[in-house]
Amino acid sequence: MNEPAAEQVREEARAWLAEHWDSDLPLAEWRRRLVSSGWGCPTWPAAWFGKGLSEALGEVVQAEFRRAGAVGVASSGVRMLAAATLLEHGSEEQKARLLPRILTGEDTWCQLFSEPGSGSDLAGLTTRAELNRDTWIVNGQKVWTTSAHHARYGMLLARTDWDVPKHRGLSFFVLEIEQPGVEVRPLRQMNGHASFNEVFMTDARVPRDMLVGKPGGGWQVALTTLAHERRLADGMRTWGQAERGEGRVYRELREEQARVMEPYKWYPQRAGRVDLILPVARASGRLPDPVVRQEIARALMLERAAQWTARRARAARALGQPPGPEGSLGKLAASVVARAAARAHAAAVGPDALLAGENAPAEGMVAEVLLSVPAISIAGGTDEIQRNIIAERVLGLPKEPRDDVDVPFRDVRRNPSNVSR
Amino acid sequence: MSQLSFSDEQRQFRDFVARFFREQSPVARARELMLSEAGYDPELWRRLGGELGLTGVHVPEAYGGQGFGAVELGIVLEEMGRVAYCGPYFGSAVLATYALLEGATAAQQERWLPELAAGGVIGSLAVAETGGGWEAETVRASARQSAGRWRLEGTKSYVLDGRIADFFIVAARESGSTGAEGLSLFVVQAGAAGLEVEPLQTIDATRRLSRLRLSGVDAELLGEPGAAAPALRRVLDRAAVALASEMVGGAQALLDSAVSYAKLRVQFGRLIGSFQAIKHRCADMLLAVELAKSAAYGAAEVAAREASADELGEAAALAKALAAEAFLQAAVDTIQIHGGIGFTWENDTHLYFKRARGSEFLLGTPAEFRDRFVEYVSAREAAHE
Ligand SMILES: Cc1cc2nc3c(=O)[nH]c(=O)nc-3n(C[C@H](O)[C@H](O)[C@H](O)COP(=O)(O)OP(=O)(O)OC[C@H]3O[C@@H](n4cnc5c(N)ncnc54)[C@H](O)[C@@H]3O)c2cc1C
Ligand SMILES: Cc1cc2nc3c(=O)[nH]c(=O)nc-3n(C[C@H](O)[C@H](O)[C@H](O)COP(=O)(O)OP(=O)(O)OC[C@H]3O[C@@H](n4cnc5c(N)ncnc54)[C@H](O)[C@@H]3O)c2cc1C
Numbered sequence: 104m105n106e107p108a109a110e111q112v113r114e115e116a117r118a119w120l121a122e123h124w125d126s127d128l129p130l131a132e133w134r135r136r137l138v139s140s141g142w143g144c145p146t147w148p149a150a151w152f153g154k155g156l157s158e159a160l161g162e163v164v165q166a167e168f169r170r171a172g173a174v175g176v177a178s179s180g181v182r183m184l185a186a187a188t189l190l191e192h193g194s195e196e197q198k199a200r201l202l203p204r205i206l207t208g209e210d211t212w213c214q215l216f217s218e219p220g221s222g223s224d225l226a227g228l229t230t231r232a233e234l235n236r237d238t239w240i241v242n243g244q245k246v247w248t249t250s251a252h253h254a255r256y257g258m259l260l261a262r263t264d265w266d267v268p269k270h271r272g273l274s275f276f277v278l279e280i281e282q283p284g285v286e287v288r289p290l291r292q293m294n295g296h297a298s299f300n301e302v303f304m305t306d307a308r309v310p311r312d313m314l315v316g317k318p319g320g321g322w323q324v325a326l327t328t329l330a331h332e333r334r335l336a337d338g339m340r341t342w343g344q345a346e347r348g349e350g351r352v353y354r355e356l357r358e359e360q361a362r363v364m365e366p367y368k369w370y371p372q373r374a375g376r377v378d379l380i381l382p383v384a385r386a387s388g389r390l391p392d393p394v395v396r397q398e399i400a401r402a403l404m405l406e407r408a409a410q411w412t413a414r415r416a417r418a419a420r421a422l423g424q425p426p427g428p429e430g431s432l433g434k435l436a437a438s439v440v441a442r443a444a445a446r447a448h449a450a451a452v453g454p455d456a457l458l459a460g461e462n463a464p465a466e467g468m469v470a471e472v473l474l475s476v477p478a479i480s481i482a483g484g485t486d487e488i489q490r491n492i493i494a495e496r497v498l499g500l501p502k503e504p505r506d507d508v509d510v511p512f513r514d515v516r517r518n519p520s521n522v523s524r
Numbered sequence: 525m526s527q528l529s530f531s532d533e534q535r536q537f538r539d540f541v542a543r544f545f546r547e548q549s550p551v552a553r554a555r556e557l558m559l560s561e562a563g564y565d566p567e568l569w570r571r572l573g574g575e576l577g578l579t580g581v582h583v584p585e586a587y588g589g590q591g592f593g594a595v596e597l598g599i600v601l602e603e604m605g606r607v608a609y610c611g612p613y614f615g616s617a618v619l620a621t622y623a624l625l626e627g628a629t630a631a632q633q634e635r636w637l638p639e640l641a642a643g644g645v646i647g648s649l650a651v652a653e654t655g656g657g658w659e660a661e662t663v664r665a666s667a668r669q670s671a672g673r674w675r676l677e678g679t680k681s682y683v684l685d686g687r688i689a690d691f692f693i694v695a696a697r698e699s700g701s702t703g704a705e706g707l708s709l710f711v712v713q714a715g716a717a718g719l720e721v722e723p724l725q726t727i728d729a730t731r732r733l734s735r736l737r738l739s740g741v742d743a744e745l746l747g748e749p750g751a752a753a754p755a756l757r758r759v760l761d762r763a764a765v766a767l768a769s770e771m772v773g774g775a776q777a778l779l780d781s782a783v784s785y786a787k788l789r790v791q792f793g794r795l796i797g798s799f800q801a802i803k804h805r806c807a808d809m810l811l812a813v814e815l816a817k818s819a820a821y822g823a824a825e826v827a828a829r830e831a832s833a834d835e836l837g838e839a840a841a842l843a844k845a846l847a848a849e850a851f852l853q854a855a856v857d858t859i860q861i862h863g864g865i866g867f868t869w870e871n872d873t874h875l876y877f878k879r880a881r882g883s884e885f886l887l888g889t890p891a892e893f894r895d896r897f898v899e900y901v902s903a904r905e906a907a908h909e
Contacts, residue, residue, distance in 0.1 A: 400894030418529035
């Protein structure tokens with residue numbers, strides 16, 4: 104395909120925005136325009152609400168949006184994982200029905216993967232789905248499910264065949280959360296927030312046409328979700344800045360953010376808040392301390408190098424290399440940066456690291472960093488799992504011997520139901 | 525903002541340079557040369573200058589160079605680092621050449637650079653003094669003028685390739701001056717009366733160091749008297765970027781070696797690469813090497829354009845500190861993964877380990893560069909407010 108040049112795209116985007124951008128529209132209606140025109144997700148295929156542009160040209164479009172102060176499609180959190188997964192594996196009907204409302208922000212999603220008995224070993228999950236005429240009946244429990252308490256849909260991975268090896272007996276569903284068979288209970292985290300939940304499914308129902316991919320093909324579908332999750336781990340650092348501006352679109356956007364983002368207020372803190380380190384050290388007067396400076400330098404340097412590495416990976420993708428296991432490298436880098444940042448914050452405030460709450464350093468942000476950073480090396484796949492992936496798939500080191508992959512799942516050793524908590 | 529990607533031409537250049545060093549100067553060659561009297565291969569050096577033009581890759585064409593920039597220089601050094609190249613390239617083509625490019629008058633550049641760029645002469649830069657660092661502030665050697673000639677007094681240490689250099693560029697100050705004031709660069713000819721070159725025994729035998737004793741030695745002033753501090757800062761920052769490239773090349777060679785050994789060695793009925801203790805070490809090594817590479821590539825891009833002194837300093841500090849850490853850690857890990865063999869003289873790993881140790885301290889310690897990085901970032905942020 105012969106790609107249009109950056110200049111041409113810039114002009115088209117500018118002209119379209121000049122004609123259509125209107126800050127007095129209702130938010131959902133504005134976003135419907137974005138969806139139907141393809142300008143909301145320019146890098147998506149032209150057949151599915153996009154324009155088929157490269158990542159580089161997509162950035163040109165984004166720059167035009169920023170210039171015009173125009174609001175973009177809803178793109179925060181799990182919704183984009185759902186979108187990427189559906190784009191790749193969804194049926195025509197599923198894409199047509201589900202994707203637009205993801206982008207307008209009308210539907211929120213969650214990821215029903217982890218269970219009490221299987222987190223890292225996702226393919227060992229035991230939630231059961233059985234087909235009864237035209238409906239799948241689901242029984243089991245999910246845990247640490249971010250967003251479930253305000254999601255309309257969940258990406259559900261469940262076992263549909265117990266007589267084949269573990270990876271081959273899974274299926275991927277779209278589960279409607281608001282139904283009698285689904286109970287969501289918020290789960291409090293060590294930092295006091297509650298952005299994740301327990302989800303209990305008791306004879307929950309999924310219509311047959313909400314199976315994504317084939318029965319038994321769920322693992323392949325889930326791998327797409329996971330690959331995007333690792334890749335987006337970096338992006339979480341700049342989570343949710345409500346745009347300033349007058350007009351109905353902005354007002355509704357701020358309302359949406361306040362509502363939808365409330366549970367994730369701590370997400371930037373789990374990435375370490377490298378941006379706050381120097382201001383915090385200046386405020387405490389410890390910036391000149393040579394020991395403190397070394398810790399600060401380590402965090403700032405790692406952050407910069409991680410950013411540059413992400414940019415190198417993007418440049419490589421622009422040359423046509425597909426996104427691969429190097430996403431794991433980015434996720435591991437984010438952990439390393441966050442831990443270095445936590446050490447730097449602690450060093451920078453000294454004994455005030457004992458304090459929390461509004462009167463603590465940076466209005467309590469330092470305390471929240473210290474209490475949130477441990478999540479980053481667990482959520483979305485632990486550091487150990489990322490290292491395994493890097494070693495095996497990037498460096499080509501031999502796999503560990505395993506005795507759980509080539510036997511029927513029935514015969515695989517599992518957690519007794521009381522060990523997982 | 526750095527692009528962090530190479531052009532097609534740059535990629536082809538890398539392939540070419542990599543093949544040349546792999547074939548003509550493999551690490552086995554470094555092993556021979558480090559034990560030889562001269563400490564380098566004069567024949568290979570002639571080829572680097574004449575046939576390949578690598579000694580002047582970053583020198584303007586007007587002075588007989590190739591007219592490329594810091595990115596291409598970084599590519600050369602990275603590939604040299606991979607094979608632990610043993611010779612005067614860093615001292616002459618990087619340090620001495622940059623000193624002339626930054627610190628000399630146009631007339632002096634015309635006189636000196638063409639031969640240096642062609643590898644016809646070997647130069648070296650003498651800044652640090654015993655126990656001191658690579659900063660204007662720590663220079664104590666003094667310069668005085670008598671009868672229209674400059675004479676230098678003092679001692680310089682950690683001087684690269686002292687035995688084979690044809691001339692030295694020496695940093696010295698007007699007596700009584702301090703800090704960045706009164707600092708000048710001078711050219712001192714090898715063999716000049718009052719110059720004593722004392723070879724030092726070093727950990728890294730592939731990088732020869734000497735101590736210079738200057739006793740009233742005759743010298744030619746480069747550029748304007750007393751004004752060399754800013755030029756010297758730029759020289760050392762550019763050199764730090766170049767050294768970072770060399771270090772990431774070495775680190776990558778170590779990672780490759782560790783991974784391939786882990787795919788061969790069997791213990792407990794398994795390839796040791798299937799043990800997580802080994803796998804995770806390799807994954808962490810890869811991450812550190814990739815981060816260091818990004819820093820080195822980004823810094824080379826900054827050095828290649830007309831960046832401000834502070835921007836260059838910040839990028840150099842980042843690249844040097846991260847590369848030094850990644851290189852040393854990769855060396856430690858690679859020895860460990862090789863087990864008992866890794867501790868033998870016969871195994872190549874120790875060459876890189878020693879290079880890593882040497883490079884860590886050359887031009888300044890990682891701790892110094894970290895401290896400087898905070899200074900730059902914090903000053904830049906303050907300027908924005
Ligand atoms: C803030 C947060 C949000 C989350 N959001 C979601 C969500 O929205 N949806 C969802 O489905 N899940 C979510 N999770 C769950 C998360 O994906 C799991 O916690 C994670 O995958 C680890 O699983 P686990 O907790 O069962 O730990 P386990 O898998 O039991 O691991 C325990 C320890 O053993 C190590 N380990 C396990 N296997 C190996 C191995 N093969 N090699 C080496 N070490 C190993 C792990 O690294 C870890 O250190 C979230 C978790 C957090 C913390
Ligand atoms: C200075 C020195 C003196 C020595 N003196 C003696 C002596 O006097 N007599 C003598 O008999 N021997 C001696 N040795 C040998 C020493 O005991 C071995 O080198 C050592 O046990 C490691 O074995 P290896 O070298 O075969 O490495 P390998 O066993 O091949 O190990 C290679 C790497 O794989 C790792 N590895 C191996 N198995 C596992 C596993 N199951 N899980 C995780 N990682 C694993 C190792 O930790 C190492 O990093 C000496 C060694 C040295 C360095």
